[in-house]
Amino acid sequence: MSDGIGARVKRKEDKRFITGKGKYTDDIRVDNQAYAAFVRSPHAHAKVVSIDASGAEAMEGVLAVLNGAQLTGDGIGNIICGWAVTSKDGSPMNMGAWSALATEHVRYAGDAVAVVIAESQSLARLAAEAVEVEYEELPVLVSTLDALADGAVQIHENAPGNLIYDWEIGDAAAADAGLAAAAHVTEMEITNNRLSPNPMEPRSALAIHDEAEDHYTLYTTSQNPHVARLVLSAFYNVAPEHKLRVIAPDVGGGFGSKIYIYPEEITCLWASMKTGRSVKWTSDRSEAFLTDAHGRDHISTAKMGFDAEGRITGLKVDTIANFGAYMSLFSSAVPTYLYATLLSGQYNIANIHANVRAVYTNTVPVDAYRGAGRPEACYLVERMMETAARELGKDPAELRRINFIQEFPHETPVIMTYDAGDFDGNMDKAQAAADTAGFPARKAEAAARGKLRGIGYSAYIEACGIAPSAAVGSLGAGVGLWESAEVRVNPVGTVEILTGSHSHGQGHETTFAQIVAERFSIPIENVQVVHGDTDKVQFGMGTYGSRSGAVGMSAIVKAMDKVEAKVKKIAAHTLEASEEDIVIEGGEVKVAGTDKAMAWHEVGLAAYLAHNLPEGMEPGLKEGAFYDPVNFTFPAGVYIAEVEVDPETGVTEIVQFTAADDFGTIINPMIVEGQVHGGIAQGVGQAMLEGVHYDQDGQLLTGSYMDYTMPRADDLPSYTLEHNTTVCPNNPLGMKGCGEAGAIGTPPAIINAITDAIGTNDLAMPATPHAVWRALQAASVATAAE
């Protein structure tokens, strides 16, 4: 089957996207639609003294101005973090109250205190400016390190010292012993910069309240509409689940930022009930910078010990993670179970200990962003490895090879069990493709042109296919992380796949159809993928953590297994053959080795006519399945960057970039390559361009593209992509996931390459021209002083 697994099928969804026919939340207009605009705190930290909405309410076309007291008075619940992380002393995490509309206390610049509902968007915004809020300013806390300082201003009453939790993993004594026994210890302070996710489509919500039915419909930019419905219903008391339909139509990118339930969706739903009007809110780019959950923002110190041969004897990490002003939906899990559990990297390390403290600051909430915890782990481990290689005078590839895990399954001291991999094979492919042997000659040639050329490695591993429900439940997750699918064969033989995964750029409508086309031997055009609507799709947990292949498609496979079994029963009955002899191939369901066959659609028709089914068989041909993974999956690979630095300006050009990935089975190589390209672009963004900055007063300095540097085409090189496949043994298709790899593996490769070029390890992300030039100046001053 030419459109099956492994085929470069062009994306079915692209016709509507590239012809401008996609239907996004803001494209949806309903009768009686009004518009919301939020009144936001200009201060990063303040008490709300009073809100005077009289001027705004008097404006023609203003329907209502609503505030937090009314919202909580109506029983709308506080926004929660859904993963309970317990401190090492056994105490629960300190979750501060977060109301969708602040009542007495605002904690970051942009915190919403009121909402205006008006007849037009521009009118709503004008009226929002006319709402007069009196604030009493409080001292502001911005920096991660300052949060834990004595005397720091208290952001939430129930989080003394701004500490959310103080958590650990691994064996501290064993790690100390490993370091004590080391012949060499590499020690670094590592900062992981704060990022703004910037999906192309900003967040949007359209809430519709049907008063007669007391039923709500929410169109929203969500990566997981069922989770949104569950949380909106169970925690925010907007409406019971059977009275709430959540639709995430076409969604233009998420990168994690659209997993969470934000104040705006909650407020729109509530306001639609309050005003009797449908309420639409669409963020503009400025509002997105100000309110979309940011990513990363860690400060770590790390020590890695090596024996005389270069084998790692121990790793000890101390990390502080900045959560911003409130705990967003998955925030707690990111610097713990998605980060510290990956600190073993691809290496056989017997002794690891990590301590993680999470803190509040007066900044936008921080949560998962493409990679989510795993980029932080990879960046730390891979910068340590490269730095250690320099300190030990060893080839960085060789030092990694000495320490690579060779046998699987491999249990790490940080609770992961790697199931399959070929780390040397990844390195072989990457080194061959990058021609690392030829690097010295290229470096010399660059030097003749006045350029500093450097090479940097990154051997990343990630835990994807999130996640086994019982395992994450034991670690504090508030949900199960299975996926659900329904496979519906119509009487004419066409197939609809109803999936709980959500596509917001991933190409599910194509890849999911490919596995169905292959399995049932039908044209891919005859397969339709339905997702993103809680009224259509039975249930689902959504798309994040590179889970739609390994978990979402596995659920489809399970449902297809059931369909196939029934198809074979029907065909065996009709063709008077044994079930075991029935095969599906060439568009037919036939008796193997004979010319006795039914066309695929004839089986579908037979199932629905039900004129001649096996005795006791129910009519119809549709099956559902829930798939709960038995383990995480472990994509891994080696990335090699080569850069040239202009020493006069610090400008760095990526002249070569090689990615050798092991994603397990690949359904559509073209789509996988697209995911890797996009991931690398975001990785380059983090490494060289992007960084959120606040001033001391908590005002966002990088609030637009004038100051926040998004990667552009001319910032990026052409990539050389290689694949090395070890099949994942734990899911039916053998898939591992590819959505986050680029964003995880790229930053350390780039920074390792730049630091190699400039001859100093002291360089933080983003390595802007200014930062690289500064590092060069510092290094030359240091050299001169020697």
Next chain:
Amino acid sequence: MYQTKYHKPDSLEAAIALLSSSDEAKVLAGGHTLLPTMKNHLAAPSDVVDIRGIANLHGICEDGGSIVIGATTTHAEVADSALVLSACPALACLAAGIGDPAVRHAGTIGGSLANNDPAADYPAAALGLGATIVTSQRELPAEDFFDGMFTTALEDDEIITAIRFPKAEAAGYAKFPNPASRYAMVGVFVAKTSGGVRVAVTGAGEDGVFRHDGLEAALAGEFSPEAAGSVGISPDGLLSDLHGDAEYRANLISVMAKRAVKAVA
């Protein structure tokens, strides 16, 4: 609250009359600064006077030893002009490097100079070439026109009509773009003119575009990249922001000066 009346007069006299008679009018020549500022509610002019319908404010011609560019001539028109390309390729190159194609086809030279953004390119060319700014009232040498960040000598009811660039013996421009905005973080325009070597720096100064005496003196002695590179650049009076501090900008002035001189050759 943000009501604005839009006008599109077809004569300079009508435009000036509108400016004189309204409370707080703004001239629209391309709109790349004005319109975003209005959209963000940071400006709320009572009237917007669009001067792009005035015929004699537009176009490029030669007048004796000068190139005269009408105020509403777009960056793309300057970049593509055969006259500019032959008489002052550095000016065409500068125009070709402003913003992106959409910006270059709407933004105008008069709009850019009247706005005097400290990171804009054209002020460097005007000051570096010793241009004359021709307005509805008078003619101003570039030195007298620029008056600090976003400030010029223009009166409220005064409109730039044209810019007269004297032909230089040689000229070059080198820009270091801000990684985010791609505006000039530092742009250096060097020119050998009848009045001597002139070096104008944009993007770096706390008071906007300025001439650099040290670079001018060195290049007057020997017009070479090495001579430019030998000049120590003081960070005093230079901008510091999250994209680069004053010392980095000082370094970039040195590097861009060298590259601008190199571009001449």
